[in-house]
Amino acid sequence: MDQNLTYESAYKELTEIAYEIETESVSVDVLAEKVKRASELIEFCQHKLRSTETEVNKIIKQMENP
Template identity: 45%
Template structure:
């Protein structure tokens, strides 16, 4: 799955898996910066998806209030 079309839930699950590896010490130090970078990218994707959803929901509410 490319990062552009990863679902919100899959992105969150991947961030949680990375965090669990970091917290448990299982993650190799050589991969630490790469993993943190990936987690950061995933968090940005999630933030964008949340902002997009918020805008869409606000639009729906605005349109429904105009109809009343």
């Protein structure tokens, strides 16, 4: 996975892949590659969301218990 990947860029790429698949503009020859990349991007986004949620909850707890 790209070291400089952000949630926003991963989501954008994932949206583009989904659109290509939905509109059937992906050839059968690259379909598996696109699905694999989409899976990687979904995993990255889920991890980013979970870690952000954990961090936000930690900050909220610190604010509640000064």
